[in-house]
Amino acid sequence: MLRNAVVLGTGLIGTSIALALRENGVEVALADPDPASLRMAHELGAGEVLGSGAPTPPADVAVIAAPPSAVPTALREAQGRGLAQVYTDAASVKDSVAVRAEQHGCDMSTYVPGHPMGGREKNGPSAARADLFLGRPWALCPTGKADPGAVTTVTELVRACGAEPHMLTAAAHDRAVALVSHAPHVVSSAVAARMLTGEEEALALAGQGVRDVTRVAGGDPELWWEILRNNPRPVAAVLEETATDLARAARALNAADPDREAVWGVLERGARGHERIPGKHGVRQEPEYAVLPVVIPDEPNALGRLFAAVGEVGVNVEDVRIDHSPGLPVGVAQLWVLGTELPRLSEALAAHGWSVHG
Structure with missing residues (x-):
């Protein structure tokens, strides 16, 4: 069982990981370049500040909760300091991160790329929750150079956070998140952007449907640009396919005699696609x-x-x-x-x- 861990990055994800580990009796040391974020995470009970009586390195595992472009440098520095025996990260892009980590001279035998599939439209440690990953999938993308013991340790970390580990390649992960997370965020943002042109009378009629569709659009644009620019082609492929469906529906509705079949086809495939989305416990929502x-x-x-x-x-x-x-x-x-x-x-x-x- 894990005894101690280091969490580098005390935003929403890092602080939530730390809180979940603390609930399972793991000693956690925290670090973040933002003193205010670090102080809040500490005051929330997520762990001790690294170097102030926290677990003495090397810890069992270190989690790098940083944007994709920052992970390789942070990993190299953490390994250079000997902070832990095993390292993982929580960035939402995996292929480019793993490639750059190796180019940076990181020890790939102790590094297991990871991505917890849980989050909120809110940011920062104040939005963190110990149960954020409970029952959620957590992608693990070990490279061919990862030590089996390192994979085992990171898998224990995932289970300690209440999540379910899913093993897949980095490339497969990036295609998957483009489909189920990254492209949907852009589409949600595009729908929400239409609200800027809406009259007050129209917005007063907004119901739960538009709130559901635009909920994730409230995320930090700078953070999402960082994610999207590190996974550009898989996201672009999904957006182009989505744009084709939308353009087809728009042409059909603009016709003098609207084409029912063209619009109905998009709606029908959408209904079938929705049914494929796993529900509670990771299985499709049962009809009962x-x-x-x-x-x-x-x-x-x-x-x-x-x-x-x-x-x-x-x-x-x-x-x-x-x-x-x-x-x-x-x-x-x-x-x-x-x-x-x-x-x-x-x-x-x-x-x-x-x-x-x-």
């Missing part, structure tokens, strides 16, 4: 899940009281989403439960005075 809408007042502890009532019934909530009603003192909690449990839960909540619709 049903949604129970419950009206809740917009007041303190309303959601807590609802969950307490659900707990008394003994029904497990698989997922939840809150839809707010603009200008009204109420919202709607959408509870995902097993279809077989829906009637029992609906009846019980109604008996306790909740306004259920299902």
Whole structure:
């Protein structure tokens, strides 16, 4: 089991990794070139500042939580200082990072490139959570020069953070994240950018749909440019295919007699593609899940009281989403439960005075 670790970088990802490790009894030392970020991570309980009574190097493992272009230099410096026996990183691009690490003269036998597939649209240590990676996939891309013991150690790190390790090559990883993360972020940003031209009357009608589509667009543009420029071709390929679908739909809708088949084809393939996205526990969402809408007042502890009532019934909530009603003192909690449990839960909540619709 891991005894101690060093986390270099105390932003959202690094601090979340440190918090998760601390919850599992791992001693953590922290370092960051930004004193304010480092101080906040320390005050949040993520670990001790490196060199101030923290674990004495070499630690079992060091995690470099830095942008892709900064990883090779940070790795070489960390190895030169002998900070740990094994090293990994958390950058969202792997192929170019691994290539540059070797060019920088890094010891590739102790380095296992990694990428936790968890994050938030918020940045910095204040947004960190110990459960950020719980149940999430964590890509590991060991090079052909990585020592098997190093791979084992980094795999233990992943499991200590509550994540599931996925082994794949660096090139395969970059193609995958272009499809499921990087290109979707650009598309989300493009949709959100349209809101800049919207009239206030239009924006007042915004519902959960547009919020869902544009949620990740709130990320730091500078950080995302750093990611995209290090994975340009795989992202461009996905964006070009997406642009082709959008252009086809636009031409069809602009026609004097809109082409139903052209637009329907995009919508139908989109529905089938959505079904392929893994749901809870890393498997496709099963059809037996049903949604129970419950009206809740917009007041303190309303959601807590609802969950307490659900707990008394003994029904497990698989997922939840809150839809707010603009200008009204109420919202709607959408509870995902097993279809077989829906009637029992609906009846019980109604008996306790909740306004259920299902």
